[in-house]
Amino acid sequence: MKQFTADPSHPRYDSLLKRYILEDAAEKGMLAGSALIAHGRGEAYDYLIGEQTTDVAMNATKHALYELKKAKNPVISVNGNTTALAGEELIKLASLLDCPIEVNIFYRTPKRMEVLLNHLEEINLKYNLKVQILGANPDSKIPGLEGPRAKCCYDGIFSSDVILVPLEDGDRCEALVAMGKTVIVVDLNPLSRSAKMGSITIVDEITRVAKNLVNNFETQEEKLDFPFDNDSNLRLALKHINESLIDLSSIID
Numbered sequence: 620m621k622q623f624t625a626d627p628s629h630p631r632y633d634s635l636l637k638r639y640i641l642e643d644a645a646e647k648g649m650l651a652g653s654a655l656i657a658h659g660r661g662e663a664y665d666y667l668i669g670e671q672t673t674d675v676a677m678n679a680t681k682h683a684l685y686e687l688k689k690a691k692n693p694v695i696s697v698n699g700n701t702t703a704l705a706g707e708e709l710i711k712l713a714s715l716l717d718c719p720i721e722v723n724i725f726y727r728t729p730k731r732m733e734v735l736l737n738h739l740e741e742i743n744l745k746y747n748l749k750v751q752i753l754g755a756n757p758d759s760k761i762p763g764l765e766g767p768r769a770k771c772c773y774d775g776i777f778s779s780d781v782i783l784v785p786l787e788d789g790d791r792c793e794a795l796v797a798m799g800k801t802v803i804v805v806d807l808n809p810l811s812r813s814a815k816m817g818s819i820t821i822v823d824e825i826t827r828v829a830k831n832l833v834n835n836f837e838t839q840e841e842k843l844d845f846p847f848d849n850d851s852n853l854r855l856a857l858k859h860i861n862e863s864l865i866d867l868s869s870i871i872d
């Protein structure tokens with residue numbers, strides 16, 4: 620893999636770095652064939668959002684943290700893109716929550732599973748953490764789904780009451796909600812089916828979200844408005860995009 624040579628002063632440095640990380644992950648066999656297309660769609664929304672964590676997203680993040688901390692059996696489900704972009708921070712979060720991480724991918728092949736599981740175990744070793752990494756031996760099924768994407772672990776996703784599922788697909792999100800779980804979605808597209816199906820949708824980029832969850836873990840003040848209303852959360856996210864577009868159009872004169 621070629622070296623990443625962009626200068627940190629480059630205005631698109633963060634975006635270039637994420638692309639590089641994903642290219643590298645693709646070479647290692649971690650990603651689905653359509654992973655870069657999915658990332659590109661996310662990038663387009665992030666551009667409209669302003670490549671920042673909005674107040675709306677931070678509020679959803681704090682609600683998510685509240686639910687994860689009070690859960691009996693929380694779990695973090697990761698796919699290829701999420702593992703590549705935010706594996707380190709999510710392992711740290713799992714360690715703080717004392718919960719497992721489960722590799723649960725849409726386009727499941729034994730080879731991809733092996734590479735992703737090894738990648739996460741290496742992060743455990745690097746930080747001297749002991750997070751349980753599940754996914755190698757699925758022994759349960761998500762009811763209502765067919766095919767390999769339904770496979771999951773009883774001690775992880777199946778028994779969880781609160782699940783963090785970044786970049787999830789709509790069907791599986793719906794099936795997890797139908798199991799009675801609190802489903803925390805991370806998706807830059809507030810119009811996606813998962814965004815609409817989730818219990819709490821964080822409309823933000825996964826690397827920023829993972830950092831915010833870890834950084835707010837100890838310090839979070841519990842001044843939150845309950846109950847969390849995901850429909851109004853999504854409406855506010857769309858309002859932010861609408862307002863940014865109006866601001867952006869005013870500079871093209």
Ligand code: PTJ
Nearest residue numbers: 651654657658661698699724725726786806807808824825
């Ligand atoms: O690793 P696998 O096999 O589980 O496959 C993972 C992908 C992402 C390829 C698969 O789940 C997929 O095709 O997803 P979709 O249906 O394209 O949805 C991905 C959603 O994530 C889109 O709505 C994007 O806007 C959003 N997204 C992409 N990158 C990011 C993101 N949201 C937050 N942070 C990102 N970095």
